Amino acid sequence: MPSLLTTHHHHFDLHSADSLPDSYAWTPLDDHRSDGQSHLPIIDLDSPDAVHSIGLACLHWGAFHVINHRIPPDLLHRVLSETTRLFSLPTHRKLLAARSPDGVSGFGPARISRFFDKRFWSEGFTIVGGPPMDHARRLWPDRADHTSFCETMGEYEKAMEDLTGRLMGLALASLGLDKRDACEFQGGLAVMQLNSYPACPDPGRAMGLAAHTDSTLLTVLHQTTDSVGLQVLHRDGRWVGVLPVPGALVVHVGDLLHVISNGRWESVVHRAVVDRDLHRYSVAYLCGPPSHVRVSPASALVGPGREAAAYRPVMWGEYLGLKARLFDGALASISVHNMQNKIKTKNNNRLE
């Protein structure tokens, strides 16, 4: 179990390290190697087969690349250059926008790091509910510098809202739902996670971001494409390094889409590894439902004469709370099967 002592990391400057401190050295070492590199399925959003191919990609991989997504190349470029500009600030300046101990937005280690004894070779900056004006002003007192960051992130967020709406429509259609059902999930709180993985003197023993699933419906990942950093766990148990496709975006099935699919699609387990020479950046747009929406297995899939619902309904806020407490046990905690077994055990105990 992780020790609570690791919750409050004091800051160590990854950029100046010439060897790996013990607190960053992960074991077992060879678990790091991926069993190969591969392209994820590439979905052309303009193709008439998009619904069908998204369904197959979700079933077999839980992740895919999208092309013809209509996000302007210039915007994609600016998002990564603003991200680079942010993480290139000196540490003392970044700490002016540090995440507060129980807060979400701001600069700090990945939130899942508290579940692990070893530290991650990465830095993160989380943006919640619109451009982070206050933080940006502290990072860049100069007006032109903070407005260009906020405007770019705001523009990207809008573009992502639109893209994830279209992706949800296609994904739900491939589950046999009406595309209009996707509307219910639109307009949720936007969360963007900017990640920086500096070059690392001992990449074979370091971990950029440990294995996890996203607590989202879908996640759209935009990344620098000169190194392979993202790895996904294939259903056959192999870790696969995802070869970047220039111009494409990576889409992950999150835990909530797993619930909607009644467990048909797994939320993809993924992690990020680091490189000896290349500094990698990624921007994850975490797409969740509006806070009042109860997420449950799709009515087209479950009910009398069809499958039994595998999960109870859950709202995003509640699920995030479960994830924060139980981490990779969160999905199991809303599984109907597990709940029924618990009730049975309770009743049996009572009879004894």
Ligand SMILES: O=C(O)CCC(=O)C(=O)O
């Ligand atoms: O940087 C990556 O490749 C993965 C990032 C990620 O998984 C996340 O932010 O949830």
Ligand SMILES: [Fe+2]
């Ligand atoms: Fe993730």
